[in-house]
Amino acid sequence: MYEFIKGTVEFISPEYIVVENNGVGYQISTPNSFIYSGKLETMVTVYTYHYVREDIMALYGFETREEKRLFTKLLNVSGIGPKGALAILASGEVQQVVTAIENEDESFLVKFPGVGKKTARQMILDLKGKLQDIVPDFFPNLFNADQLPIHTEKNNTAFEEAILALKALGYSEKEIKKIAPELRKEQLSTDQYIKNALKRLLK
Template sequence: MYEFIKGTVEFICPEYIVVENNGLGYQISTPNPFIYSGKMKQHVTVYIYHYVREDIVALYGFETREEKGLFTKLLSVSGIGPKGALAILASGEVGQVVQAIEQEDESFLVKFPGVGKKTARQMILDLKGKLQNIVPDFFPSLFNVEEVAAAAAGSGAFEEAVLALKALGYSDKEIKKISPDLRKENLSTDQYIKNALKRLLK
């Protein structure tokens, strides 16, 4: 139904962004909302997946058509819903995800929130050999964007990052385990999330 929305970024929180277009504010869930921190009040294009079920109607947004395409493929796998698919995309290691599927590396796939051995095996069965047209180059990391000024650096940025990680499905125990190392650095929210996901996927 929707291919993309063009508008200005008006609001960012751990679960979603709000993009204003012609007086309407669209609430759009994205893998990592804080990649838009440097684009507040700026004009952006967000590629949209319109998700409709009996109990939910939601918009999911991505920076590229390729990301949207992979999200759609992930939703086709039994056991993976929108939240799980977003968590996989938010890792910034999409190339590794595709490679893991192609090489049947279940041990890597089960590192994502909500992905157990059964779901990992289903991902391989359903998607192996079917991603070449969507991600021909193991498409670029979500975090290959311009550096964001650390306007909210410090504890505020760290707390926002923690909320975003929880929104992706990571547990308090998992987050606490990596928090001491993360707090040693003074980063923007987006950078905290990027570094945290790298540690969580080790």
């Protein structure tokens, strides 16, 4: 719903900041609200994720789109909610988290609040090999050349957009994961990815 909010930082607490835009103060939970300590009364852009459930409606905010995308990927892991995802990002060791996922290092992942062995294993199963589209720009030295996907950035974006479209259509993670490996090998437009995916899903 909200891609970002641009406004003035009016208040900072340990859990959230308040950004004023056109007379409205938005309460935004962030991984580390105190990074805005030197920005009170100054204009900022906060990339936001609007979280809605039956019992909660909240805005979560990030300095960069890459952080926001990492947050949304973590939310897709069973056992990790917004608070847990924020705690992982707030550690300041996101690069180590990605490395741990790629190396299947459960002992590192269980160090985070609310992450037990089962959740750590789920993080690895769900995210291993799926963060390269974010990490090269965010942490350019993390993956070497032979580990990067063979697709161009444009094709990676098209694939991700297609996956999002399939989820919006109501297909489950389990169903999508079955066809994703073969689908990813192709270099197509978003529309073509969706059409090919639907052919596989409807077989």
